[in-house]
Amino acid sequence: RSEVLAEGARVLRGRAHARAAEFLELIDGVSAQAPFRNMTTPGGYPMSVDMSCCGRLGWVSDERGYRYSVTDPQTGRAWPAMPELLRGFAIACAAEAGFPDFSPDACLINRYRPGAKLSLHQDRDEPDLSAPIVSVSLGLPATFLFGGLRRSDPQQRVGLVHGDVVVWGGPARLRFHAVLPVREGEHPLTGRYRINLTFRKASRT
Template structure:
């Protein structure tokens, strides 16, 4: 199913253990964007390098006790920002409360994020199909918040070659997946040139994880 909208996007099941919460973060949008700007002033956005030496098209930074990093040594979580040599900025309370509320709404109780990966997409950026498996505890869900211009979320299957569905994500949408869907392959299709009143041509994504 491509370009999945559904008449009622308030709670849209994707697979067992995965759902789209349409507009769930909409009311928090301005506060979330202000927090992103504050975090980026301390830990600037950067384009990480994959272990294979490829520059990622998505710019990113982190907030929380741990941050996700990538370089020639591999993918991992670290308490120190390699660009500044300092601890990552603390996770804002609005981040923690929103992610916990979204997880509970998706029936994942007692979620407590340790890391928030903040991705910034510009036109032409994309995120290839992948699994989130760098976390030690795969029993905890992933909570993903979309802000800014629309994006096509690729929701695949258990194998990389499984044909993904394309799901339009709008400003304020939240996707939660865990349980049997925890290792589903997913990504973001190439971002089109567009504009949003709050973010211009950018899309921001907050991804909350329990890493240890």
């Protein structure tokens, strides 16, 4: 029911497929409150991925750096609550992959139009690296690059399609990764978009 990508990283193929339409409705609700936007990198460039967040904490990037914030800098308001259905689903996926105590308080929603990409990076803005990250892919497919603990380590290519869930934790938690430019396409539920949800524990408690 799941395949091991590397120690600490498991793919649950198609696990979100049956509930994808429902999840996308919930994402629409979130983005009505916290609209998708292109954040600015600390280097001053706009990211090609459109982002929104839900949960107590949201990930933000601007000229001052990357961090988690309890308010959406664009609206000045708290981020929308994380829908219980999504949160429960992420917790169940984490448990299945060997992380029974996952308690996510942040969900970053990445939206890719054709051509959008995510450059090689590590996710290290979370204070508790013992918590995994659960990722849910919806809509257009993407090629994910999964590297090692050093930027220069070789990368493995992993195709991620609509409904795939990946849990990254333990020794995989700090591995470098990237998303190649999404190719042109049309998906019945998302149109010309890929959507990726990442559930995270962004506070220490």
